[in-house]
Amino acid sequence: MKRIKISKLLKSNVPKxxxxxxGWVRTRRDSKGFSFIEVNDGSCLKNIQIVADSTLNNYQDVSRLSTGSAVVIAGKLVESTGPGQEWEVIAGRVEIVSLAPESYPLQKKRHTDEFLRTIAHLRPRTNKYGAAFRIRSELSFAIHKFFRDRDFKYIHSPIITGSDCEGAGELFKVTTLALGNPPKKDxxxxxSRDFFGKEANLxxxxxxxxxxxxxxxxxxxxFGPTFRAENSHTSRHVAEFWMVEPEMAFCDLEGNMxxxxxxxxxxxxxILDECxxxxxxxxxFVDKSLMSTLENVASSDFRRLSYTAAVKILQKSGKKFExxxxxxxxxxxxxxxxLAEHHFKKPLxxxxxxxxxxxxxxxxxDDNQTVAAMDVLVPKIGEIIGGSQREERIEVLEKRMDEMGMPKDDYWWYLDSRRFGSVEHSGFGLGFERLLMLMTGISNIRDVIPFPRTPNSIEF
RNA sequence: UCCCCAGUAGCUCAGUUGGCAGAGCAAGUGGCUGUUAACCACUGGGUCCGCGGUUCGAGUCCGUGCUGGGGAGCCA
Known part of the structure; x- marks a missing residue:
């Protein structure tokens, strides 16, 4: 017999x-002569209720099944006679694959997010984290589908780089040199004696x-991992996170927005449709206003305004800012x-x-004062996208790099792109985890990443 | 890096003026019941975050360190 996932089983129209x-036992309730076992296999939020009768030859062991134990159940799917669930499975055989001892840390009650972070290897077994990581998976797929449907090509950009790209934050060094005694020159x-012959970073x-x-x-x-060695201690920052970065040729700032x-x-x-x-x-359990927030984001036109206009609104707001x-x-x-939460109350x-x-x-x-940059702000999360139209005019670009004291030699290949067939082009970076926070209402970025990396924390 | 808060049983927390270490949940045992965060009874369970100090006496007061959380900066 072939195994069936619970997500599929619960969609059945007929008994089987x-x-x-x-799957794994979530909880067990005993009655006279039989036990109810809630089994979850991770395929969906819901459990399947197993009815295990005392006539099972290993009922002695079955009636001692503990939360977290792994089981294989063969039986028949029937309409449940009790309220609370449509279907249940009458077990013909319960095989105990492995028994979780009493030290299993997950209890049949709510745990705090802080505690669950200390057992990040077990937290996907909870309802909340199971749901969060199923949504993370769906969201990843949806990103690829969005771009593929629009004829974008997926590029694997390097994880190890020789330049610090945009000077965005602190870098993690990549080296094979001896930390205590590196070769010195002047x-x-x-x-030059390191693995790549020059400095390298994530x-x-x-x-x-x-x-x-x-x-x-x-x-x-x-769509890949990025790294920032910033000593940030906030609920919106981590050292390793994923970013979605589209880039379009023949596209100006408006097309980018x-x-x-x-x-x-x-x-x-x-996500509203599929999850x-x-x-x-x-x-x-997490954010009572989640559905209205998501429907607001999905249906309302984003407000667009210039930085100058935003500054004017803030100055006229009468609100005292720090x-x-x-x-x-x-x-x-x-x-x-x-601006996002009080003034416009929608994404901008x-x-x-x-x-x-x-x-x-x-x-x-053209005003020589501003650049064609854009940030997308959403209520509760803040900045979720940062992007711009890129400078395609080589003389303007070189002048800008000079002004900022950047080593143009290191960027010879980047400048080459402006020498040969340069065109207007635009792109942006979308913070994948911040998007996931928006989708789930989870308020700490550490709780939407399987094993988050933050200062002083790399346990798993 | 800066500001604020917290650390007591497996988990969530209480602990009064400095005077015997507590509850709920979880766990174990027994009972009961088509149950559903099941229910009832009993039992076990403590480096009160570490170090130092004040005191007859410190979970409690002081100093210091560590860890966690919230906020700011930086950004996605």
């Missing part, structure tokens, strides 16, 4: 004489690679939250930021 289930570490962004491929394949995207809005709406609708059982758990608002200063978290896109607070590759606008 023979089914084979493999008092400094001699990286990537902070696949953007520069993606730009090169956009100028060859047209529309491309990357169009795609950003389209993908957020598409993914939100997709409703899991979503309902979050709507019930940080000053003035043209040329970056918007702080409190400002972004005010802010564009045309002052050039002095943005990286070198963003395209200089």
């Amino acid at each position: 004489d023979e089914v084979l289930i493999k 008092g400094k570490t001699d990286y 990537t902070v962004s696949g953007q520069l690679s993606a730009e090169m491929f956009a100028l060859a394949l047209g529309d491309v995207y990357t 169009d795609l950003a809005e389209e993908i957020i709406k598409y993914l939100t609708s997709y 409703i059982d899991d979503l309902e758990l979050f709507a019930k 940080y000053d608002i003035a043209f040329g200063k970056d918007l702080q978290t409190e400002h972004e939250r005010y 896109i802010i564009f045309d930021y002052p050039k002095n607070i943005k990286p070198f590759y963003m395209r200089l606008n």
